Amino acid sequence: MHISHNDVVDPALYADEARLHQMLSELRRRDPVRWTEPSNYQPFWALTKHADIMEVERQSSKFLVGPRNRLKTIEEEERVRGKTGGNALMRTLPTMDDPDHRKYRNVTRRWFQPGSLKALEPRLAALAKEYVDLIQESEGEIDFVKKVSVWFPLRVIMLILGMPEKDGEMMHRLTGQLFSPDDPDIARQTEGHAIAEAGAELFAYYKDLLEDRRKNPRDDLASEIANAKIDDAPIAVHEALSYCVSIMAAVHETTAGAIAGGIHALSANPEQFRLLRSSPDLVTRTVEEVLRYVSPVRTFIRVAVDDYELRGKKIEAGQSVVMIYPSANRDEEIFEDSQAFNIQRTNNEHIAFGFGPHVCIGLALARAWK
Ligand code: HEM
Numbered sequence: 001m002h003i004s005h006n007d008v009v010d011p012a013l014y015a016d017e018a019r020l021h022q023m024l025s026e027l028r029r030r031d032p033v034r035w036t037e038p039s040n041y042q043p044f045w046a047l048t049k050h051a052d053i054m055e056v057e058r059q060s061s062k063f064l065v066g067p068r069n070r071l072k073t074i075e076e077e078e079r080v081r082g083k084t085g086g087n088a089l090m091r092t093l094p095t096m097d098d099p100d101h102r103k104y105r106n107v108t109r110r111w112f113q114p115g116s117l118k119a120l121e122p123r124l125a126a127l128a129k130e131y132v133d134l135i136q137e138s139e140g141e142i143d144f145v146k147k148v149s150v151w152f153p154l155r156v157i158m159l160i161l162g163m164p165e166k167d168g169e170m171m172h173r174l175t176g177q178l179f180s181p182d183d184p185d186i187a188r189q190t191e192g193h194a195i196a197e198a199g200a201e202l203f204a205y206y207k208d209l210l211e212d213r214r215k216n217p218r219d220d221l222a223s224e225i226a227n228a229k230i231d232d233a234p235i236a237v238h239e240a241l242s243y244c245v246s247i248m249a250a251v252h253e254t255t256a257g258a259i260a261g262g263i264h265a266l267s268a269n270p271e272q273f274r275l276l277r278s279s280p281d282l283v284t285r286t287v288e289e290v291l292r293y294v295s296p297v298r299t300f301i302r303v304a305v306d307d308y309e310l311r312g313k314k315i316e317a318g319q320s321v322v323m324i325y326p327s328a329n330r331d332e333e334i335f336e337d338s339q340a341f342n343i344q345r346t347n348n349e350h351i352a353f354g355f356g357p358h359v360c361i362g363l364a365l366a367r368a369w370k
Helices: 017-030 050-058 074-084 100-112 114-137 144-149 151-161 165-179 194-215 221-226 237-268 270-278 280-294 363-369
Strands: 033-036 044-047 299-304 308-310 313-315 320-324
Touching (some): 100 114, 100 237, 100 363, 114 144, 114 363, 144 237, 151 165, 194 221, 221 237, 237 270, 237 280, 270 280
Antiparallel strands (some): 308 313
């Protein structure tokens, strides 16, 4: 397979799992730390090995997120710079380095610990039952992505933030426009910058919610964020609003993809589906295997502070590395028969939640389905 510089960022290729994994296997074999210069993106090193991604992720003082953390086209980067003077519309955990990263992560850390989530379990279970009932009532056919996989996590996160149920439709529309701007079903009809417009509407919504929670704190995540202190001073408004929006991001790119991808993997592997039905105690391993096999978060970026040698390649100070999680999670050096979907897999050390100081803060919640 010939692999061009543009292939590594081609959305069409990422939508074709078979071709994607053929490309990633070849990159792992032939050039696992590959200099890549796509036509409409700033250049980067593409990392495809599990060990290399972990090596970068664990060294958060040598590889920063502040200068660049997500793959954006040059055009999108310029629009963001024009609006903010920086490289991100919002100030969220994935865009912060220490010392700020640690301070802001501490604001919600307690909320996402398994102990705190335990208290929510009955409400989460009731919500899950609503969607199981919906599937049962659909008599054999349902648009699973539109009706279940996006909605269920959206409502879970709304419940955790403390948002009223009636705002669901609006949240669904706005978060869709912000995080899946190219989806023709939900794209915003505008001549302007669709992402920034949806972001501004979300900010206006959360501004009211946070003001209310400052006056009337409750036992919800919005109250925790609204009343947080950073260096003994109240959290800044922009950071508090960004925090709420970034928590909503967890629905679109991650949990919805994992749920839908998991159902897809089970349907494409009917013998695994049968096995799960006959041995429900395999559900925990199934969740981990779905996370590994689907790897819903595709990439994150780090920027080298100093020159760094990785697998014999010299990454120069200021250059970016793109960590391709679906590749790490099919690395044949780590996973036996790595392309197979196997719900009995043991020692499943996938990094679908990332690794190191930025590891997903919501991982216990995401795993709460098991
Ligand atoms: C299947 C579901 C999920 C997957 C696969 C996933 C994956 C990830 C990944 C790969 C990262 C980046 C880690 C890194 O840079 O090393 C991340 C970060 C993050 N995730 Fe998740 N996530 C999921 C669900 C959630 C949920 C449910 C929430 C919260 C409600 C959440 C909130 C966050 C936040 C706030 C960060 C930024 C952490 C930081 O930079 O310190 N995620 N997630």
